Amino acid sequence: ADIAMYQAKKQGPGQLVFFEGHMHDHQLKRSQMESDLRQTLQQHQLEVHYQPLINLSSGRIMGFEALARWYHPHKGWIHPVQFIPIAEESGLVLQLDRLVLQQACQQVQQWSQHRRDLLHLSVNMSTLQFAQPDFYAVVSEILQATQFPAWQLRLEITESLLLERGDVVRQNLQQLQDLGVKLHIDDFGTGYSSLGYLQQFAASALKIDRSFIQKLQLGRQHQELVRTIIQMAHNLGMSVVAEGVETLEQQDWLRQSRCDVVQGFMYSHPVEARAAMHLLDQEEAGKLLVQF
Numbered sequence: 687a688d689i690a691m692y693q694a695k696k697q698g699p700g701q702l703v704f705f706e707g708h709m710h711d712h713q714l715k716r717s718q719m720e721s722d723l724r725q726t727l728q729q730h731q732l733e734v735h736y737q738p739l740i741n742l743s744s745g746r747i748m749g750f751e752a753l754a755r756w757y758h759p760h761k762g763w764i765h766p767v768q769f770i771p772i773a774e775e776s777g778l779v780l781q782l783d784r785l786v787l788q789q790a791c792q793q794v795q796q797w798s799q800h801r802r803d804l805l806h807l808s809v810n811m812s813t814l815q816f817a818q819p820d821f822y823a824v825v826s827e828i829l830q831a832t833q834f835p836a837w838q839l840r841l842e843i844t845e846s847l848l849l850e851r852g853d854v855v856r857q858n859l860q861q862l863q864d865l866g867v868k869l870h871i872d873d874f875g876t877g878y879s880s881l882g883y884l885q886q887f888a889a890s891a892l893k894i895d896r897s898f899i900q901k902l903q904l905g906r907q908h909q910e911l912v913r914t915i916i917q918m919a920h921n922l923g924m925s926v927v928a929e930g931v932e933t934l935e936q937q938d939w940l941r942q943s944r945c946d947v948v949q950g951f952m953y954s955h956p957v958e959a960r961a962a963m964h965l966l967d968q969e970e971a972g973k974l975l976v977q978f
């Protein structure tokens with residue numbers, strides 16, 4: 687076998703641990719990345735990009751989803767697929783989510799001041815966050831400090847949170863909802879959904895995962911599935927957001943099927959704050975992102 691023993695490391699008395707070459711490389715990169723990320727967070731240098739969410743009946747921008755972006759001095763822009771898993775394993779995601787929340791509330795509140803109607807803000811929250819006893823206090827402090835209205839905030843969570851039964855989780859959820867914060871279930875359809883939990887949970891919207899939207903063109907069965915999700919959500923009093931909308935055909939089908947909100951590259955990629963503000967200015971000047 688071609689196992690290369692590039693490195694042997696002493697682990698406790700008399701114990702040698704051997705790594706496969708690429709394995710060691712991988713772990714080294716990972717721990718380097720973890721310490722770079724830790725430093726970036728300490729210096730508050732993580733950036734936030736914004737992707738518009740569009741109301742399918744008015745055609746107007748109703749708000750933005752905040753998406754974390756990391757500008758690395760040597761590697762350039764790093765996307766969340768590369769650092770969120772590391773952030774989750776190391777617990778750094780707690781700090782990361784809070785930094786994104788703080789920055790985005792401050793930013794979107796500033797934009798809202800120049801508009802007739804207030805903007806919504808959606809922020810992704812790791813499941814881990816809800817098990818922290820101070821989570822509710824942190825969110826309400828950020829809302830207070832930024833003056834962002836609680837009822838305009840949506841926390842995007844994944845289906846894995848539906849399985850959490852702890853007291854701390856339940857209390858955080860209850861207090862946040864009492865404050866008016868909404869919960870949106872992200873990537874809906876990809877996790878372990880128990881429809882029973884879904885109802886208990888009182889989420890205000892489902893975000894249909896983009897894999898389902900991409901498959902709409904493949905035929906009737908795929909379409910029926912999405913139509914059924916939309917109807918179920920509506921019957922349970924939830925609204926529906928479609929993620930990853932890229933074509934006019936997808937948009938028209940979703941509109942006919944009574945999907946409420948769309949988000950995707952067709953309208954805008956996630957962009958930095960200045961560019962997002964430009965989208966709002968263009969809309970004020972009469973140029974909508976959606977053409978029906």
Ligand code: C2E
Binds near residue numbers: 754842
């Ligand atoms: P998500 O919450 O499902 O975010 C949507 C992702 O889909 C974003 O990827 C966005 O750029 C991408 N997207 C949007 N429209 C389209 C489209 O039309 N086509 C395609 N192919 N993709 C589209 P991004 O920014 O790379 O984020 C990936 C994931 O990382 C997010 O998925 C979210 O789960 C996670 N994430 C991002 N920011 C944060 C954060 O601040 N905290 C936590 N905990 N997770 C985050």
Ligand code: MG
Binds near residue numbers: 751810842872
């Ligand atoms: Mg999301």
Ligand code: MG
Binds near residue numbers: 810872873
């Ligand atoms: Mg997600």
Ligand code: MG
Binds near residue numbers: 872893895896929
């Ligand atoms: Mg998603």
